[in-house]
Amino acid sequence: MPTADLVITGAHVRTLDPERPYASAVAVRGGLIAAVGEAADARDWRGPGTEVVDLGGGHLVPGLVDSHSHPVWGLDMATGLDLAAVRDLDGLRAALTSAERVDGWVTGYGLDHNVFGGRPVDRALVEDVLDGAPAFLRLYDGHSALATGAALKAAGITGPRAFAQRSHLAVDTDGRLTGHLVEHAAMDLVTPVLPRPSYAERRARLVELLAAMAATGLTGAHVMDLGDPDLVGAVAEESVLPLRLRFAPWCMPGADEEALDELVALQGRGGRHWRIGGVKFFMDGTVEGGTAWLDHPDCHGQGTDAFWPDPAEYSAAVRRLHRAGVRTATHAIGDAAVRHVLDTVASLGPGGRLAHRVEHIESVPDDLVARFAEVGVIASMQPPHSDYTRADLSDEWSVRLGEERAARAWRLRDLWDAGAVVALGSDWPIAHHDVRAVLATARTPRGAASSRAGLTGIQALEGCTSHAALAAGEATASGRIAEGFRADLTALGVDPVDAGADEVREAPVLLTVTGGHVAHRGL
Secondary structure, three states: OEEEEEEEEEEEEEEEOOOOOOOOOEEEOOOEEEEOOHHHHHHOOOOOEEEEEEEEEOOOOOOOOEEEEEHHHHHHHHHOEEEEOOHHHHHHHHHHHOOEEEEEEEEEEEEEEEHOOOOOOOHHHHHHHHHHHHOOEEEEOOOOEEHHHHHHHOOOOOOOOOOOOEEEEEEOOOOOOOEEOOOOOHHHOOOOHOOOOOHHHHHHHHHHHHHHHOOOOOOEEEEEEOHHHHHHHHHHHHHOOOOEEEEEEOOOOOHHHHHHHHHHOOOOOOOOOEEEEEEEEEEOOOOOOOOOOOOOOOOOOOOOOOOOEEEEHHHHHHHHHHHOOOOOEEEEEHHHHHHHHHHHOOOOOOOOOOOOEEEOOOEOHHHHHHHHHHOOOOOOOHHHHHHHOOOOOOOOOHHHHHHHHHHOOHHHHHHOOOOOOOOOOOOOOOOOHHHHHHHHHOOOOOOOOOOOOOOOOOHHHOOOOHHHHHHHHOOOOOOOOOOEEEEEEEOOOOOOOOOOOHHHHOOEEEEEOOOOEEEEOOO
């Protein structure tokens, strides 16, 4: 063969290729895997311009992929004060007292619903420590926020509004706006008046974020939004993106034929290491926000409505995109939402198998678990989300659902054992992007899911490699270390299959290679 651009030797290679499960050396040429073999073979692959990397006994696996992330849109979400470590209302008030102000505003993100101790989310709980400054604080789930009275005034919000999607401005028993903005349309009323970083600042943050993701071993991400194609395209032209990004723009309630045609026309747009492929829907919101679509109401009598006011219009949009050959991913957390998506995909008839996916799937009964494999729908799940719950079920998520439904939390292993394709991700910035934590938590579930069986080491690895490739429709090009496949590779200091989950969580990342480009070097 022609000499390689990159040769990796001294490795314990786990290929996930049934034709050759193990090897010790890999050659890369033109962004693809040119050869897989042993140390003796590597001598024949080298030329004057070949870079040789000796892993010194490290463990090489197919490039790890985050199957649900928001690395561009998330730049706007994760701005201001990081509130993830705040545990109670006193802690929140203390954090806001000393918070830095940008253009007079206090902004924050990652605020846990449990901070409010079961009380309604209300601006009255924090306004007195802000000295009249407008504040906009995103709840950790990304589906709601707390805005102070000054922030509501700046946005011209004086009372409830009607929206085309399930969204609302919460009020108390006296009809006063509490500042709790529930779902995207409500939050979007305030975002235009928020301080916004400059283009240069956003570009620098994107480059920094993608480098940090690659440093955990990530080689790719399924981006569940359109992001900012111009920004991504500019960075990709000026440098090499350290992650391969696959974007799925949103389709919201009210989308007409013209809007659907525009989504179809976007498919395939991209450049080196980025591409638009797929469309993202929402069938519901979140359990904590009372907007998950449930078969039965939650403890507050909420959760009985779909995100699309007319679910039949969602189904019609999916059918239209399916006929155009577009894969869809649908956010569905509650059992009623998951059921409607499965019914919709089942109605597509032949050709729908493995073409569509459901995101999140936080609590579902046995009959729905079995249907994923029957219908051919991919289960895209984020194990670290369970960190916002508690093993004793005293958290907001569990209390809202009740013990029976909370006991069905994050049924990763059940779905896998039922024959479903299970793709794993983080949903950054909802949870940290470190893919090692995704692998570890999938094996040792936490919080409300801690009593459930986790995935095995090989299953967790496949969830971030071969199953991620299936979820993207790329199983013939990625997810394995085999000749002709993309040269997306991750090298760790421990075997991600045989090492304990805690070891994997802290594993040294020796090398990250995306499309033959060394994106991170930790040797």
